[in-house]
Amino acid sequence: MSNSPFLTLSPVEAVACCSPLSREPLSPEAAEGIVPVLKALADPVRLRLLSLVASHEGGEACVCDLNDAFELSQPTISHHLKVLHEAGLLEREKRGVWVYYRSSPESMAALAALISDTASQTPAVTPRR
Amino acid sequence: MSNSPFLTLSPVEAVACCSPLSREPLSPEAAEGIVPVLKALADPVRLRLLSLVASHEGGEACVCDLNDAFELSQPTISHHLKVLHEAGLLEREKRGVWVYYRSSPESMAALAALISDTASQTPAVTPRR
DNA sequence: CATCGATATTGACAGATGTCGATGCATACG
DNA sequence: CGTATGCATCGACATCTGTCAATATCGATG
Numbered sequence: 001m002s003n004s005p006f007l008t009l010s011p012v013e014a015v016a017c018c019s020p021l022s023r024e025p026l027s028p029e030a031a032e033g034i035v036p037v038l039k040a041l042a043d044p045v046r047l048r049l050l051s052l053v054a055s056h057e058g059g060e061a062c063v064c065d066l067n068d069a070f071e072l073s074q075p076t077i078s079h080h081l082k083v084l085h086e087a088g089l090l091e092r093e094k095r096g097v098w099v100y101y102r103s104s105p106e107s108m109a110a111l112a113a114l115i116s117d118t119a120s121q122t123p124a125v126t127p128r129r
Numbered sequence: 130m131s132n133s134p135f136l137t138l139s140p141v142e143a144v145a146c147c148s149p150l151s152r153e154p155l156s157p158e159a160a161e162g163i164v165p166v167l168k169a170l171a172d173p174v175r176l177r178l179l180s181l182v183a184s185h186e187g188g189e190a191c192v193c194d195l196n197d198a199f200e201l202s203q204p205t206i207s208h209h210l211k212v213l214h215e216a217g218l219l220e221r222e223k224r225g226v227w228v229y230y231r232s233s234p235e236s237m238a239a240l241a242a243l244i245s246d247t248a249s250q251t252p253a254v255t256p257r258r
Numbered sequence: 259c260a261t262c263g264a265t266a267t268t269g270a271c272a273g274a275t276g277t278c279g280a281t282g283c284a285t286a287c288g
Numbered sequence: 289c290g291t292a293t294g295c296a297t298c299g300a301c302a303t304c305t306g307t308c309a310a311t312a313t314c315g316a317t318g
Contacts, residue, residue: 021179021180022183022188022234025180026177028177031174035176038170038176041244042168043164047155047163048154048160051153103151108151108244109245112244115241115244116237116238
């Protein structure tokens with residue numbers, strides 16, 4: 001695999017197609033692909049946002065509720081939600097005037113498997129079309 | 130417990146003592162305690178360093194070997210190793226002139242459990258087939 | 259002791275990131 | 289229509305972060 005398949009992958013896809021960290025040395029390209037997801041998580045506000053959404057009933061929450069949970073400006077919360085969304089950790093759905101964000105358990109599971117693959121074997125890098 | 134127990138905890142301890150993200154909303158203090166570990170991971174060089182050490186035989190590697198794996202200055206690698214060490218993701222041991230870093234599977238497992246406590250139960254994200 | 263080799267620390271600097279106020283853009287409702 | 293509300297985008301700013309060259313430290317060895 002000479003040319004990186006990671007350039008065409010979304011962050012979560014890059015995570016899902018890697019073998020676990022402790023299995024073999026991560027390639028530079030794979031690392032670059034995965035890092036956006038970890039960066040998205042590596043902020044206290046975003047971590048709480050993700051937890052709020054994921055632990056909310058139905059695994060989703062309205063932006064208006066999320067705003068109220070922080071003492072931060074609305075644009076700031078909107079910014080953080082965008083980062084989580086672009087990393088593939090939150091899905092977005094507009095219903096009327098409101099916007100709902102939904103957590104993605106598959107993405108979280110893929111990330112967890114990358115960090116510590118104790119039980120299941122993740123499939124090695126499988127090119128998709 | 131109104132006063133934060135997280136101030137006295139090392140990053141990995143903060144990770145280990147939290148219920149999973151999707152179980153209940155993360156408290157601001159818990160988030161602050163966990164974030165250093167995620168920040169440590171959220172860099173391509175550090176992610177590769179961790180993977181190199183973890184996948185190396187015996188789960189440990191000498192700094193001299195790690196330096197050679199990157200086209201970065203020695204102080205830069207030393208800096209990144211320090212960050213990983215202070216986050217509790219790598220352990221340090223000096224043997225003679227050389228320094229060895231060892232990965233901490235428990236820390237990684239704790240982090241994986243925080244992100245997705247179903248990681249070991251769900252058939253890890255499988256590609257469509 | 260003098261020196262060398264392996265790591266760590268320091269100081270400086272450019273670029274990335276979190277935050278805000280102001281503004282834009284839809285959609286709902288009189 | 290016009291207006292109100294929910295959310296996103298923009299521009300600006302201060303702070304944080306990754307990187308390097310220079311230097312310090314510490315153990316081994318002659």
